[in-house]
Amino acid sequence: MSETASKGQDYESSLSKATASVAAFEKRKGLVPQIQSALHATPALVPLVVLVLSIVTFGVLLGSKFFSPFALTLILQQVQIVGIVAAAQSLVILTAGIDLSVGAIMVLSSVVMGQFTFRYGIPAPISIMAGLMCGTLMGFINGWLVAKIKLPPFIVTLGMWQIVLATNFLYSANETIRSQDIEAEAPMLQFFGNVIQVGSARLTFGALFMLLLFVLLAYILNQTAWGRHVYAVGDDKEAAELSGIKTNKVIITVYMASGLICAFAGWALIGRIGSVSPTSGQLANIESITAVVIGGISLFGGRGAVMGSLFGALIVGVFTLGLRLLGADAQWTYLLIGVLIISAVAVDQWIRKASA
Amino acid sequence: MKKVLMGSALVLTTAALSTAALAEAHNTTACLITKTDTNPFFVKMKEGATAKAEELGITLKTFAGRIDGDHQTQVQAIETCIADGASGILLTASDTGSIVPAVQQARDQGILVIALDTPLNPIDAADATFATDNFLAGELIGQWAAATLGEDAADAKIAMLDLGVSQPTVGVLRDQGFLQGFGIDLGDPNKWGDEEDDRIVGNDVTAGNEEGGRRAMENLLALDPMINVVYTINEPAAAGAYEALRAIGRENDVLIVSVDGGCPGIANIADGVIGATSQQYPMLMASKGIEAIAAYAKDGTKPEPTEGKDFFDTGVNLVTDKPVDGVESISVQEGTDRCWG
Amino acid sequence: MTIQPIVQGRGIVKRYGHVTAIDHADFDLYPGEVLAVIGDNGAGKSSIVKSICGAVIPDEGEIKIEGKPVHFTSPLDAREQGIEIVYQQLALSPALSIADNMFAGRELLKPGIRGSLFRQLDKKRMEDFAREKLTELGLMTVQSINQAVETLSGGQRQGVAVARAAAFAKKFIIMDEPTAALGVKESRRVLELIQDVRSKGIPIILISHNMPHVFEVADRVHIHRLGKRHAVMDPKSISMSDAVAIMTGAMEPPPVEQQQLTPKAA
Ligand SMILES: Nc1ncnc2c1ncn2[C@@H]1O[C@H](COP(=O)(O)OP(=O)(O)O)[C@@H](O)[C@H]1O
Ligand SMILES: [Mg+2]
Numbered sequence: 001m002s003e004t005a006s007k008g009q010d011y012e013s014s015l016s017k018a019t020a021s022v023a024a025f026e027k028r029k030g031l032v033p034q035i036q037s038a039l040h041a042t043p044a045l046v047p048l049v050v051l052v053l054s055i056v057t058f059g060v061l062l063g064s065k066f067f068s069p070f071a072l073t074l075i076l077q078q079v080q081i082v083g084i085v086a087a088a089q090s091l092v093i094l095t096a097g098i099d100l101s102v103g104a105i106m107v108l109s110s111v112v113m114g115q116f117t118f119r120y121g122i123p124a125p126i127s128i129m130a131g132l133m134c135g136t137l138m139g140f141i142n143g144w145l146v147a148k149i150k151l152p153p154f155i156v157t158l159g160m161w162q163i164v165l166a167t168n169f170l171y172s173a174n175e176t177i178r179s180q181d182i183e184a185e186a187p188m189l190q191f192f193g194n195v196i197q198v199g200s201a202r203l204t205f206g207a208l209f210m211l212l213l214f215v216l217l218a219y220i221l222n223q224t225a226w227g228r229h230v231y232a233v234g235d236d237k238e239a240a241e242l243s244g245i246k247t248n249k250v251i252i253t254v255y256m257a258s259g260l261i262c263a264f265a266g267w268a269l270i271g272r273i274g275s276v277s278p279t280s281g282q283l284a285n286i287e288s289i290t291a292v293v294i295g296g297i298s299l300f301g302g303r304g305a306v307m308g309s310l311f312g313a314l315i316v317g318v319f320t321l322g323l324r325l326l327g328a329d330a331q332w333t334y335l336l337i338g339v340l341i342i343s344a345v346a347v348d349q350w351i352r353k354a355s356a
Numbered sequence: 357m358k359k360v361l362m363g364s365a366l367v368l369t370t371a372a373l374s375t376a377a378l379a380e381a382h383n384t385t386a387c388l389i390t391k392t393d394t395n396p397f398f399v400k401m402k403e404g405a406t407a408k409a410e411e412l413g414i415t416l417k418t419f420a421g422r423i424d425g426d427h428q429t430q431v432q433a434i435e436t437c438i439a440d441g442a443s444g445i446l447l448t449a450s451d452t453g454s455i456v457p458a459v460q461q462a463r464d465q466g467i468l469v470i471a472l473d474t475p476l477n478p479i480d481a482a483d484a485t486f487a488t489d490n491f492l493a494g495e496l497i498g499q500w501a502a503a504t505l506g507e508d509a510a511d512a513k514i515a516m517l518d519l520g521v522s523q524p525t526v527g528v529l530r531d532q533g534f535l536q537g538f539g540i541d542l543g544d545p546n547k548w549g550d551e552e553d554d555r556i557v558g559n560d561v562t563a564g565n566e567e568g569g570r571r572a573m574e575n576l577l578a579l580d581p582m583i584n585v586v587y588t589i590n591e592p593a594a595a596g597a598y599e600a601l602r603a604i605g606r607e608n609d610v611l612i613v614s615v616d617g618g619c620p621g622i623a624n625i626a627d628g629v630i631g632a633t634s635q636q637y638p639m640l641m642a643s644k645g646i647e648a649i650a651a652y653a654k655d656g657t658k659p660e661p662t663e664g665k666d667f668f669d670t671g672v673n674l675v676t677d678k679p680v681d682g683v684e685s686i687s688v689q690e691g692t693d694r695c696w697g
Numbered sequence: 698m699t700i701q702p703i704v705q706g707r708g709i710v711k712r713y714g715h716v717t718a719i720d721h722a723d724f725d726l727y728p729g730e731v732l733a734v735i736g737d738n739g740a741g742k743s744s745i746v747k748s749i750c751g752a753v754i755p756d757e758g759e760i761k762i763e764g765k766p767v768h769f770t771s772p773l774d775a776r777e778q779g780i781e782i783v784y785q786q787l788a789l790s791p792a793l794s795i796a797d798n799m800f801a802g803r804e805l806l807k808p809g810i811r812g813s814l815f816r817q818l819d820k821k822r823m824e825d826f827a828r829e830k831l832t833e834l835g836l837m838t839v840q841s842i843n844q845a846v847e848t849l850s851g852g853q854r855q856g857v858a859v860a861r862a863a864a865f866a867k868k869f870i871i872m873d874e875p876t877a878a879l880g881v882k883e884s885r886r887v888l889e890l891i892q893d894v895r896s897k898g899i900p901i902i903l904i905s906h907n908m909p910h911v912f913e914v915a916d917r918v919h920i921h922r923l924g925k926r927h928a929v930m931d932p933k934s935i936s937m938s939d940a941v942a943i944m945t946g947a948m949e950p951p952p953v954e955q956q957q958l959t960p961k962a963a
Binding site for chain 1: 772773776782784786788789790791792793797798801802803804806815816817818820845848861
Binding site for chain 1: 579
C-alpha cells in the first residue's frame with residue numbers, strides 16, 4: 001500500500017516541472033470557435049442579426065410600404081403585448097422555470113382593473129393598483145409553490161393557468177367592457193393607448209413601455225446582485241445555494257415580478273384593444289415562450305440575454321406583417337416561425353458546445 | 357338497534373323507489389353541447405335551453421369544449437349522453453366533419469341530434485339544424501353597405517376581416533353573403549379570398565376577438581390606408597378594427613359592418629362604432645331545440661326544416677339606426693331589447 | 698502558554714434515525730495549520746465537518762470558535778463569521794463569469810446613489826479584486842476574469858473555488874475532497890494552492906481519501922473511525938500504511954502521548 005502510494009508520489013513529482021503553466025488560460029483558435037465564443041458571450045447577437053436581416057429582406061421586397069416609419073412603428077404596436085409578456089417569461093425561463101399562466105394573469109389583471117372601476121365604482125387609479133397587486137399575488141403563489149413546495153414550474157403554472165383563467169371567467173361573467181364606456185368614464189385605463197406621433201411614425205405608450213421595460217430588465221439582470229442571482233439560480237440551483245445565494249427568495253421574487261409585469265401587460269392590453277375583454281390573450285403563453293426561445297434564451301435556464309426576447313418578439317412581428325403585405329397565406333408565417341424556433345434551439349445547443 | 361337499521365333501510369328504499377317513479381314521470385333527458393362555455397353567445401344559448409327545459413320539465417345536461425376547436429371534449433360529451441340515455445342532443449360542433457361518426461352513433465341509439473347554429477358537414481348528418489341563415493346575415497349587411505355608399509360603392513375599398521385561416525363554414529357564409537349583397541362576384545362561394553374584384557383590399561383573420569380585429573385591420577391598412585368599408589366576422593372583431601382606425605384618425609370616414617347582435621355590439625351601433633349588424637338569436641335556437649326534443653320524446657316527431665332551406669331558420673334582423681330603402685331593418689332600440697350577452 | 702484553538706468541538710453527537718453518524722467526537726483546529734481528516738467511508742468525516750459549518754445541526758455537544766460557543770443553523774451563518782467551504786461539488790455557476798462566481802451572494806455595490814438607490818454592482822472593483830486574488834495564488838493571466846467558469850478546466854475551476862474561499866475566509870477554510878475529481882497535474886496545482894493559502898496564515902480543514910496528498914500537505918492528521926476521533930497523528934512520525942491501518946481498525950492507535958493532539962510549539 002505504502003509502496004504504491006509513494007510510487008504515485010514519485011510519478012507526480014516527475015511532473016511538477018510541467019505544471020507551472022497548467023492553470024493559465026488558453027486562448028481559443030480558429031474562426032468557428034471564435035464565433036462560438038462570441039455568441040456565448042453575447043447571446044442576443046443571433047436574434048439581432050436575424051431581425052436586421054428580415055427587416056432588410058422585407059424592405060427590399062416591399063419597398064416603402066414596409067420600410068416606412070409607419071409600418072415599422074406599427075410592428076412595435078403589434079408586438080407590444082407579446083413583448084411585455086415575453087419580458088416576464090424571460091425572467092422565469094432564466095431561472096430554468098416556465099410560466100404557462102402569463103396570459104391568464106394578464107387577462108385577470110385587466111378584468112380586475114375594469115370591473116373594480118365599472119362594477120364597484122372605484123376610482124381608476126386604485127383599480128389599476130388592485131389589478132397590479134392581483135398579478136403580483138398570482139405570481140407570488142406560483143413562486144411560493146415552486147420554491148417552497150418544490151413542485152415543478154411546468155406543473156404549478158399549468159395548474160395556475162387553469163385556475164386563473166376560470167377565475168377570470170367566473171368573476172367577469174364574460175362581460176366585455178366597451179371601449180366607448182372606458183373612454184368616457186375611466187380613460188386612465190387606456191393610458192397605454194396614448195400616442196406620440198413623430199411624422200408618420202406612431203409610438204404608443206404601450207410600445208414605449210415595452211422598450212423601457214426591456215432596458216430596465218437588461219440593467220437589473222446585468223448590473224444588480226439580484227440579476228446575477230437570477231442567472232445563478234437558473235444555471236445551477238444547488239451551486240447557487242451553496243455559494244450563499246438565497247435561492248428561494250430569488251425564485252419567489254422572480255415569479256412575483258413576472259406576475260406584476262403580466263398585470264402591466266393587462267393594462268397595456270386595455271390601451272391596445274380599447275375594451276376589457278375576458279377572452280383575449282388566450283395564446284399569450286405560447287407566443288411569449290416563442291419570442292423567448294427565438295430570442296436565444298435557453299429553456300434550461302441561466303443562459304441568454306433579455307434583449308433577445310425583445311428581438312424574438314419583433315422577429316415574429318416583422319414576419320407576420322411582412323408576409324401579410326406580400327400577400328402570403330397566414331400559414332406561411334406559422335411555418336416560418338416554427339422553423340425559427342427549431343433553429344434557435346439548435347443554435348443554443350451549438351453555443352453550449354463552446355463550453356464543453 | 358337492528359330494528360332501527362332495518363327501519364331506515366326501508367325508508368331509504370321507499371325513497372329511492374319513489375324518486376325513480378318520479379323520474380319515470382318525466383324521464384326526458386336532453387344534452388346541450390356547445391363549443392365553449394365562455395363565449396357569451398353560448399352562455400345565452402345555455403340560458404335559453406335551461407329556461408325552456410325547466411318549463412317543459414326536461415332534465416338538461418350541458419357540456420362544453422375548453423376552447424373553440426376542442427373536438428375531443430365534444431366527442432366525450434356525446435358518448436356521455438348516449439350512456440346517460442338522453443332523448444336528444446343539441447350540438448354546436450367545433451369540428452363539423454369529424455364529429456359525424458359520433459353523431460351517427462348517437463342517432464343509431466335513437467337519439468335525436470339537432471345541430472344548433474353550426475351545420476354539420478354534411479348538413480344531413482344531424483336530424484335537423486336550427487341555425488341563423490349566415491349567408492343571409494352577410495347579405496343584409498352587404499346590401500346595407502352598398503345602399504349607404506350609393507354611387508360610391510363602385511369604387512369602394514373593402515377590408516374583409518374573417519374568422520380563421522381554416523375557413524370555418526360560418527365565416528365563409530357571412531363573408532360570401534356580404535360580398536353577394538354588396539354586388540361582388542364570389543368566385544367559389546365555398547371559399548373566401550378567391551374573389552378578383554379590385555374593390556377588395558384584402559382578407560385577414562381575427563379569431564373573432566378585439567386583439568385579432570385590431571391587428572388584422574392594421575395589416576390591411578398597411579396595404580391600403582384608404583379603406584372605407586370594413587366587413588367583420590363579429591362585433592368584438594369590429595370593436596378591434598375600430599380602435600385601429602381611430603388610431604390613425606379615420607374612424608369617422610369608414611363604414612364598419614358586422615354580424616351577431618350581442619348587447620355590446622348593439623351599443624356600439626348606438627355609439628356609431630359599427631354602422632349595421634345582423635342580429636341572430638341563440639336563445640331562440642336553444643329553446644326551439646328543447647321543444648323539438650320534447651316533441652320527439654313524446655311521439656317521435658322530428659322537426660321540419662324551413663321551406664326552401666335545408667335547415668330550420670331561427671331568423672336574422674339587420675340592426676341599424678340608418679335604415680336604407682330596399683333593406684328591411686330594425687332599430688337599435690328593438691335590437692337592444694332582443695340582444696344577448 | 699497554550700494556544701487557543703480556532704475550532705474546538707467536544708462530545709459532538711449526530712444521529713440519523715438509528716445511525717449514529719457522530720458519536721461523542723472531539724475536534725480541534727489550531728491557527729495556521731492544515732488539518733487533514735481521514736477515515737473510512739461512513740466514518741462520519743462529512744458529518745462532523747458539516748456540524749462545524751452549520752450544514753448539520755448536532756444533537757449534543759459543544760462547538761467553540763475562537764473560544765466562543767456557536768450554534769450555526771446554516772452555512773450562511775458560518776460564512777458571515779469568515780468560515781469558507783470548498784464543496785466537493787464546487788458550488789460554482791458554470792455560465793457566470795469568474796468574478797460573478799467569486800462574489801455570488803456578497804456582491805459589492807457602487808458607492809453613492811448608484812449603489813444605494815439603483816443597486817448597481819461595482820463590476821470594476823469586483824473584477825479587480827478577483828483578478829488580484831487569482832494572481833496572488835498564481836492562478837491566472839489577467840485578461841480572462843470575465844470568462845465563464847464553464848470554459849475552464851476542472852483544475853482551474855477548483856482554483857477559482859479555492860481562491861474564492863481564500864479571499865473571504867477570515868477564520869478558516871473547509872475543503873471536502875478537493876482533488877477527488879481531478880487528474881494528476883490538476884491535483885498537484887490544488888495542493889500547491891492549499892500550501893499558498895496556509896502560507897497566508899489561514900488554517901484549513903482538508904477531508905481527503907488520498908493518502909499521498911494528505912501526507913504531503915497536512916500538519917496534523919485527524920483519523921476518524923466509527924463516528925469518533927480515533928487518533929490525531931503527526932504525518933512525519935507515522936507511515937501511510939500505519940495511518941490506513943489505524944483508520945480501518947487493523948491497528949490500535951498509539952498512546953495519546955505519542956499522538957499530536959495539539960500542534961508542536963512553533
Ligand atoms: N443525511 C443523512 N441521513 C441519514 N444518514 C446519514 C446522512 N448523512 C450521513 N448519514 C450516515 O451517517 C454516517 C456517516 O456519514 P458521513 O459523515 O457522510 O461519513 P463519511 O463522510 O466519513 O463518509 C453514514 O452511515 C451515513 O450513511
Ligand atoms: Mg463524505
